[in-house]
Amino acid sequence: MIDVQRLRVLRAVADHGSFSRAAAALRLTPSAVSQHVAVLERSLGAQVVTRSTRGVSLTPAGRIMVGAAESVAAELEQARQQVERLHTGRVQLTVATFTSGGRHLLPGALPRFMAAHPHTLLHVREGEPEDTLPLLRQGAVDLALAYHFDGPLPVGPGPGSSLRWTALLEDPLYAVLPEEHRLAGRESLDLAELAAEPWVLGCLKTEAYLRRYAARAGFAPDVRATTTDYFFARSLVAAGMGVSLIPSLALAPAVPGLRAVPVGPPAPSRHIGVATIDRRRDRPHVTSFIEALLEQAAPTA
Template sequence: MLDVRRLRVLREVASHGSFSAAAEALSYTQSAVSQQIAALEREAGAQLVERSARGIKLTDPGRALVAHADAILARLADAEEELLAINGLRGGRLRIAAFPSACAALMPQAIATFRDRHPGVELSLTPAEPPEGLTLLRAGDVDVALAIEATGPPARTDSADLDALTLLDDPMYIMLPRDHPLAGSSRLKLADLADEEWMIGSGRTTCPDTSIFLRACQAAGFEPRMAFNLDDYNAIQGFVAAGMGISFIPDLALINLRDDLVIRSFGSGRAPVRRIVAVTLSDSYRSPAKQAMLDVLVEVSGAFGARRTELALAS
């Protein structure tokens, strides 16, 4: 029978590409990782890893085993969570992944509210962009992941193994340096900004914010010229303030706006909107702690939406 702990070691070796990196991630020695892999190969009756001077490569049996490892480890994490939940909300743990703007705007109040109501539950928060957060969720490393979708009811995900709960529709604004020629306009037409250089999200079209931005520009009749690709809206603010370009910015990211920037609404039509969702595994155990956190996230997100910032209308 295969040892689950050794499956976890194999997954880390495959993820990091070397025994030494896997050892560091697991807080093991490199020798211990090597011994665990050798023992797993004996259990599997097949060579799982090819070793060379340039690192390691999985064999076909190794790739097959790793493909099953994530699901096995996720189910075991569910089993542990269910056992911990026997004591209801008097104990147990809950692990959450959230992207940076949600970490700044939603999670502080959500965690404070949850801890006030359920102090016996151990909480952890991992900052992770949506694709990485969903990877952590599928691997069983977190219980809830906050993600971003394009709007369009109902809330959905790209995979049948995930359930998405809508938290908030988060509108986009246009961010300009304060000395920009159009900074005095209260509202802007996107088509009037076709000749500008832009910064938004990463360069990956699979990034939700990037895809929302590109579709909005295409609908306005132009392909944007990208100055830099950045994943952090705090960094984007710095580049915009330095005159390197302009950017979209979502409402969640306005919580720590710089003084040398202005935010403007879209002058006509509906502003591009990203939908914030809380994602769970569709067939995972819904522990009392997990359900309580989902309820708190809905509550906190609703309160945030009710006091929607009016910075876009400021001069």
């Protein structure tokens, strides 16, 4: 029989990439973590991690077991919530969201949902998709507002087949320029027209995306500033640091002295949706919240 604690240890190793960091997170010693993994490997008759000087990575068998570990954790969390519901008589729903998507969608969706389910105990957690989607798979949240660019969803380690994606809206990226810029009065522009400009970025994931689009346009962007906040990035553009590429939902609140110009095709865009777990999709409160999000997103879809 596979020990649940050893699955928990393996999941921590996958999340942190080393025995020592996993040990710190679990409040164990690195040797105890190593022993748990070794016993798990013996019980399976297969290697679950590959050890190297650069850290620890999962083998194919390890990825299967991390997926199983997340499923077990999710089932235990759901059972805990059901027991709590028996005790309190209240349903709990936890929604994860990234900042600009939550700011745009939740203020309209929350009243719709609460009008239909006034006794639900609702929690909201903020975070980027690479952080919240693993929480969804582990059962720590019930739904996750998330986005991706032209690549796959950042589902984290382990199989992602249990995730179900409901598309909500497209969020085009705009070229953000100082209002005195020579192209600021254009109705649209090609990314290649900004090839000689210095760039300011408001999200590390946007940098990789910009570089791919710039390569298609035949140039390598000269990145002068990187931030993790779109408002700060726009403030730097207004201060003359360069130009930026900003999703439309992150253009509010307005920063004086800027113009946002649409980018011509192939137009870069964020794909925004809500992720759920297949086995929890049938819960009425989850379905109702998705419907509220779809209603809120419909006018801008």
